[in-house]
Amino acid sequence: MSLPVIGLTLDAEQPGGYSKFPWYAVRENYCAAVARAGGLPILLPHEPERAADYLGRIDGLIVTGGAFDVDPAIFGATTRHAKVTTKDRRTAFELAVTRGALGRDLPVLGICGGQQLLHVVLGGTLIQHIPDEVPGALKHEQPNPRNEPGHDVMIVPGTLLHRAVGTHELPVNSAHHQAAKDEPAGVVVNARAPDGVIEGMEAPRYRFCLGVQWHPEFSISPGDDRIFDAFIAACR
Numbered sequence: 001m002s003l004p005v006i007g008l009t010l011d012a013e014q015p016g017g018y019s020k021f022p023w024y025a026v027r028e029n030y031c032a033a034v035a036r037a038g039g040l041p042i043l044l045p046h047e048p049e050r051a052a053d054y055l056g057r058i059d060g061l062i063v064t065g066g067a068f069d070v071d072p073a074i075f076g077a078t079t080r081h082a083k084v085t086t087k088d089r090r091t092a093f094e095l096a097v098t099r100g101a102l103g104r105d106l107p108v109l110g111i112c113g114g115q116q117l118l119h120v121v122l123g124g125t126l127i128q129h130i131p132d133e134v135p136g137a138l139k140h141e142q143p144n145p146r147n148e149p150g151h152d153v154m155i156v157p158g159t160l161l162h163r164a165v166g167t168h169e170l171p172v173n174s175a176h177h178q179a180a181k182d183e184p185a186g187v188v189v190n191a192r193a194p195d196g197v198i199e200g201m202e203a204p205r206y207r208f209c210l211g212v213q214w215h216p217e218f219s220i221s222p223g224d225d226r227i228f229d230a231f232i233a234a235c236r
């Protein structure tokens with residue numbers, strides 16, 4: 001049996017550090033998690049006009065995270081928090097490839113910022129800065145290393161996420177200042193943090209459409225690995 005080909009979106013950086021010219025980046029553990037689960041990872045440069053060409057060559061899509069935000073204007077906000085930073089070409093590509101993947105009913109997994117973008121594509125809106133909108137919020141930008149848990153999430157029984165991880169509670173890492181704000185038609189919230197912040201969502205009308213606010217590629221618990229296992233199984 002051939003390996004399912006999994007497209008992963010890339011981050012983009014300005015000159016400095018790795019190169020004196022603009023460069024793409026992705027953490028190795030994204031690709032390692034796909035490979036461990038039985039997929040063949042390939043990387044997708046930001047060419048919005050080529051989204052359909054990429055989609056014709058992959059069996060599933062992972063929208064990765066990054067230290068930036070979806071432009072609030074995209075989900076209809078009339079104000080923009082001072083903490084919001086954007087990467088407009090990356091977002092334009094991710095919008096195009098995610099909409100195209102859902103249109104073809106390809107399996108989609110959104111991770112952290114990728115979950116937020118997926119939520120917006122499905123008609124949702126975002127909390128622009130958790131500390132300003134959630135009273136008594138946890139430290140969702142955890143002070144400890146990202147390969148350690150920052151808090152637990154409670155998982156809703158009967159959801160795709162619950163079937164994948166097989167548990168009602170999961171320790172997760174946390175590296176975000178924004179979050180999904182609502183539960184639009186066709187979207188099911190499948191996980192929350194103890195402070196009520198949405199930590200996961202899914203859209204049951206698709207073959208596999210799942211977003212998680214944490215980074216399961218760090219494999220903090222067996223549940224993280226099972227998310228990739230379920231995704232790759234859906235791509236076969």
